[in-house]
Amino acid sequence: MKNRKTPMKEQSPESRRRNFEEVALGYTLEEALEEAQRCLQCPTHPCVSGCPVEIDIPGFIRKLRDGKLEESYRILKSYNNLPAVCGRVCPQEVQCESRCVVGKMKDSEPVAIGRLERFVADWAAENLEEDVKPLAGSKKEKVAVVGSGPAGLTAAADLAKMGYHVDIFEAFHKPGGVLVYGIPEFRLPKRIVEREVSYIRKLGVNFHLNTVVGKTVKVKELLSEYDAVFIGTGAGTPKFMGIPGTNLNGVYSANEFLTRVNLMKAYLFPEYDTPIRVGKKVAVIGAGNTAMDAARSALRLGAEKVYIVYRRTEREMPARREEYHHALEEGIEFLWLTLPIRYIGDANGNVEAMECVRMELKEADGSGRPRPVPIEGSNFVLEVDMVIEAIGQGPNRVLLSEFPGLELNERGYIKADEDTGATSVKGVFAGGDIVTGAATVIKAMGAGKKAAQFIHSYLTGEWNPWQK
Amino acid sequence: MNEIVKKVKIAEDVFDFWIHSPSVSKEARPGQFVVIRLHEKGERIPLTVADTKPEEGLFRMVVKVVGKTTHELSLKKEGDTILDVVGPLGNPSEIENYGNVLLVGGGVGIATLYPIAKALKEAGNNITTVLGARTKDYLIMVDEFKEISDVLLVTDDGSAGMKGVVTDAMDKLFRERKFDICWAVGPTIMMKFCTLKAREFGVPIWVSLNPIMVDGTGMCGACRVTVSGQIKFACVDGPEFRGEEVDWDELLKRLAQYREQEKISYERFLKTAGESE
Numbered sequence: 001m002k003n004r005k006t007p008m009k010e011q012s013p014e015s016r017r018r019n020f021e022e023v024a025l026g027y028t029l030e031e032a033l034e035e036a037q038r039c040l041q042c043p044t045h046p047c048v049s050g051c052p053v054e055i056d057i058p059g060f061i062r063k064l065r066d067g068k069l070e071e072s073y074r075i076l077k078s079y080n081n082l083p084a085v086c087g088r089v090c091p092q093e094v095q096c097e098s099r100c101v102v103g104k105m106k107d108s109e110p111v112a113i114g115r116l117e118r119f120v121a122d123w124a125a126e127n128l129e130e131d132v133k134p135l136a137g138s139k140k141e142k143v144a145v146v147g148s149g150p151a152g153l154t155a156a157a158d159l160a161k162m163g164y165h166v167d168i169f170e171a172f173h174k175p176g177g178v179l180v181y182g183i184p185e186f187r188l189p190k191r192i193v194e195r196e197v198s199y200i201r202k203l204g205v206n207f208h209l210n211t212v213v214g215k216t217v218k219v220k221e222l223l224s225e226y227d228a229v230f231i232g233t234g235a236g237t238p239k240f241m242g243i244p245g246t247n248l249n250g251v252y253s254a255n256e257f258l259t260r261v262n263l264m265k266a267y268l269f270p271e272y273d274t275p276i277r278v279g280k281k282v283a284v285i286g287a288g289n290t291a292m293d294a295a296r297s298a299l300r301l302g303a304e305k306v307y308i309v310y311r312r313t314e315r316e317m318p319a320r321r322e323e324y325h326h327a328l329e330e331g332i333e334f335l336w337l338t339l340p341i342r343y344i345g346d347a348n349g350n351v352e353a354m355e356c357v358r359m360e361l362k363e364a365d366g367s368g369r370p371r372p373v374p375i376e377g378s379n380f381v382l383e384v385d386m387v388i389e390a391i392g393q394g395p396n397r398v399l400l401s402e403f404p405g406l407e408l409n410e411r412g413y414i415k416a417d418e419d420t421g422a423t424s425v426k427g428v429f430a431g432g433d434i435v436t437g438a439a440t441v442i443k444a445m446g447a448g449k450k451a452a453q454f455i456h457s458y459l460t461g462e463w464n465p466w467q468k
Numbered sequence: 469m470n471e472i473v474k475k476v477k478i479a480e481d482v483f484d485f486w487i488h489s490p491s492v493s494k495e496a497r498p499g500q501f502v503v504i505r506l507h508e509k510g511e512r513i514p515l516t517v518a519d520t521k522p523e524e525g526l527f528r529m530v531v532k533v534v535g536k537t538t539h540e541l542s543l544k545k546e547g548d549t550i551l552d553v554v555g556p557l558g559n560p561s562e563i564e565n566y567g568n569v570l571l572v573g574g575g576v577g578i579a580t581l582y583p584i585a586k587a588l589k590e591a592g593n594n595i596t597t598v599l600g601a602r603t604k605d606y607l608i609m610v611d612e613f614k615e616i617s618d619v620l621l622v623t624d625d626g627s628a629g630m631k632g633v634v635t636d637a638m639d640k641l642f643r644e645r646k647f648d649i650c651w652a653v654g655p656t657i658m659m660k661f662c663t664l665k666a667r668e669f670g671v672p673i674w675v676s677l678n679p680i681m682v683d684g685t686g687m688c689g690a691c692r693v694t695v696s697g698q699i700k701f702a703c704v705d706g707p708e709f710r711g712e713e714v715d716w717d718e719l720l721k722r723l724a725q726y727r728e729q730e731k732i733s734y735e736r737f738l739k740t741a742g743e744s745e
Contacts (some may be wrong), residue, residue, distance in 0.1 A: 013523065013639060018620070043613070088500065143730075145507040151655040153653055171554065171683070171685050173505060173551075173552045208554050209552075210553065211491075211554075212554060212555070215495065215555065215556055215557060216495060216555065216556070217491065217494070218495070236685075236687035237686055237687070237689075238688065239685060239693075240689070240699060242699065246692075246699065247692055247693075247694060247699070247715075247718050247722060249722060249724070249725045253688060253689040253690075255687055255689060256682060256689050257687050257690035258689045259682055259683065259687070259688050260682065264511065264512070264682070265509070268735070269729065270732055270733045270736050271509065272509045272511075273509060273510050273511035273536060273537060273733060274512070274682075275511075275726045275729035275730065275733065276729075277726075279724070290742070348721060349718065349721030349724075351720065355568075396685070396686060396687055397704060398685045398686055398704060399685060401575045401595070466736040
């Protein structure tokens with residue numbers, strides 16, 4: 001047996017750094033079969049416990065290996081409503097694949113579970129006529145889902161499969177939440193999201209787009225018209241460093257920059273109406289996945305030089321390894337142990353440089369990570385004409401401020417039971433980033449899935465945590 | 469949904485629309501706005517809700533042609549629909565019985581002021597309104613304001629009312645009478661000078677900001693303004709702020725952010741529309 005993952009073809013760094021086409025090209029059938037052979041079908045299947053939605057991983061791989069692709073897909077889809085999305089954006093290296101027995105063997109890499117998931121989902125999209133029976137509405141209870149990101153889509157799909165009437169409310173004109181506004185086309189093509197969403201529509205879920213709950217539809221109305229409510233509004237409020245010059249032209253939040261590029265297709269301006277500034281020298285602050293996405297998008301828009309500026313080092317960087325390597329290959333330059341302290345503007349209010357200070361790492365802080373401390377007198381000025389701050393998000397307040405009785409935690413997120421998603425308001429559940437703070441797509445899906453189960457228990461009268 | 473039920477040209481480059489949207493017409497309060505998108509390739513732009521008829525499911529917006537999207541909107545006919553309308557967004561105006569209120573409207577900002585004026589009137593205030601425009605051809609909604617307030621007109625060239633700018637009228641009124649509070653809505657530069665004038669006479673002032681916006685729900689941060697030294701998002705913290713607290717010069721610079729692209733987009737549009745010189 002081969003001890004390395006079957007490689008997946010990618011667009012070459014030279015060509016992809018100037019286009020928005022998908023970077024990773026996926027497996028061929030032969031490659032997928034070859035990789036599937038590497039799975040030991042071990043009896044303990046630790047991979048499953050590493051998956052927030054507990055997909056029967058050995059099961060779908062076995063069917064694939066046996067050439068039964070449709071059955072393989074059915075297994076996947078019965079656990080995961082968005083397999084083509086997860087196969088692309090899940091951090092498999094810290095989830096399923098990190099526990100794979102094959103990966104524990106000397107000099108061996110784990111089975112490429114994510115790539116196989118992607119392959120099966122893409123195969124199904126091309127080869128299967130999805131014959132979905134609309135199940136929603138066979139039960140009389142109605143559930144409202146607020147937000148159509150990964151948590152909301154998952155909860156809605158599962159509830160529809162159980163027969164509930166489900167209405168999803170989405171503030172934007174397209175469903176998908178962070179999948180459509182946050183993750184760039186080159187990492188997750190929007191047609192993939194549309195495909196998964198259309199499956200959920202076929203289950204009978206109603207989508208109410210351009211609808212802001214708390215504004216367009218009042219909370220009181222929602223609570224009186226629905227038997228249960230699931231809130232999955234995400235962590236969508238951008239944080240800013242708050243250093244001098246933050247409001248200069250050319251200083252973006254990653255949210256704004258990525259929304260303009262991904263959702264509004266500003267990279268196709270002027271064919272599309274939404275403009276974007278195209279910097280020559282761009283600095284992205286932060287080193288998470290969002291920072292990688294922003295940096296690589298800026299490069300594709302035509303930037304000559306893109307820096308990622310991070311106050312810690314490569315070791316503490318929160319981004320996925322794969323994304324980091326893709327960024328490196330494309331020529332993104334990393335400035336480690338560097339903290340911007342001031343943006344400098346020209347007479348018209350455009351950013352033209354930023355002053356930074358070098359950092360050194362001291363003993364660990366409360367987060368367990370080494371604490372970065374500025375080195376006195378190490379200040380320097382970096383010439384940039386565009387800055388994107390990707391330093392994290394806070395809870396979106398629009399709904400929360402309009403929701404009487406909904407308890408929030410000290411960080412401003414919804415207080416919800418970790419296991420069930422139940423909040424302080426009867427019949428109201430929450431999950432995903434609006435509860436945990438910014439996390440991953442699959443964790444949000446896991447929360448949506450769990451909440452759907454407990455909403456079901458609550459609606460059938462089996463369980464009621466609000467009964468005191 | 470979002471059908472244009474009525475469209476009237478009410479001044480040079482200014483169009484008055486009634487749009488069918490039961491939810492907006494039912495929930496909108498004075499001071500709030502909507503974000504619209506005309507078609508698949510369109511941008512999202514914020515527009516104020518100028519009036520509502522909840523019983524008919526209609527809301528009103530008054531739009532001045534300033535660029536590609538507003539021009540495209542002005543070409544729509546009755547019976548056409550707008551692809552996306554989101555709202556109402558932002559916080560409603562703080563309506564109370566203040567006593568004597570001075571309202572100052574400039575250009576298409578006059579339409580934003582109208583529902584605020586009606587609500588203030590209903591709350592028992594004694595209202596005086598200054599309406600300003602470049603010339604009389606650009607003045608809008610004068611009769612509607614006359615029904616609820618004393619109206620003073622101002623034009624740059626004196627073609628209607630007094631010759632001058634709205635702050636000249638404010639100066640005159642502040643010298644004659646005592647006002648408890650005022651509102652100014654119009655071009656940003658006008659609101660800046662109205663704020664300076666109100667401060668000169670120690671009268672508190674509300675302004676309605678219209679910065680560049682994308683989502684309108686607090687998730688992008690494009691509309692950030694510095695208010696009392698803090699970063700605020702006009703879409704969820706505003707759109708109304710106390711004028712004395714706004715960093716006007718920064719806001720004016722931020723508004724110019726996409727001027728070049730806006731020009732490219734508009735010229736390209738005019739060329740395809742066959743209207744370019």
